[in-house]
Amino acid sequence: MKTKMMVLMLISFFVCPIGSHAAYIIHLKTGGRFVTPQYWEDKGGMITFFVMGGTMGIEKNTVKSIEKSRFDDDQPRPSEEATLKSAPSASEAASKPEAPPKKVDLKAYQDRMAQLKIELNKTLARIKKADERKDARAKDEAMEENRRISDEMWKMTDELEKNNVKLPSDWWGGIGQETP
Numbered sequence: 001m002k003t004k005m006m007v008l009m010l011i012s013f014f015v016c017p018i019g020s021h022a023a024y025i026i027h028l029k030t031g032g033r034f035v036t037p038q039y040w041e042d043k044g045g046m047i048t049f050f051v052m053g054g055t056m057g058i059e060k061n062t063v064k065s066i067e068k069s070r071f072d073d074d075q076p077r078p079s080e081e082a083t084l085k086s087a088p089s090a091s092e093a094a095s096k097p098e099a100p101p102k103k104v105d106l107k108a109y110q111d112r113m114a115q116l117k118i119e120l121n122k123t124l125a126r127i128k129k130a131d132e133r134k135d136a137r138a139k140d141e142a143m144e145e146n147r148r149i150s151d152e153m154w155k156m157t158d159e160l161e162k163n164n165v166k167l168p169s170d171w172w173g174g175i176g177q178e179t180p
Helices: 002-015 090-095 106-133 136-162
Strands: 024-028 033-036 039-041 046-051 054-059 063-068
Touching: 024 046, 033 046, 106 136
Parallel strands: none
Antiparallel strands: 024 033, 024 063, 039 046, 046 054
């Protein structure tokens, strides 16, 4: 049951368009991330947030931190008390020297991202097939590969953002589509 929930969370994470006008990044202890325009904590210890087509809830103890994203700095936080761990304050951020942005070949990043999307969609299909066959070992291997690809995608995204590169509108598009 726990594995099915993880797969559903992982798939919903990649199927949802994440990035255009989001205001918060929910970092999970497992290394995953959700980007959402709004979140809140309910009385049952769940963090609930908007995803495409509705809302999703995760247990508070699975959340590492919630930070205001760089996508939409003008939006106020819905509730300061709901913040589990906020991003560094402006004075803390100012005290850390940042490397100057470097010239970035966006086309090379887009090409690599396109390759990673294909690989990721193949791993999602492998996870689905392994789950149907009840092959736990194959499913674990596919999920591990899925995490590796996802990490690379996020590292590329973070690097572009660090260099003040505006992400193309289709940056996250095409994830979660069936690949033979």
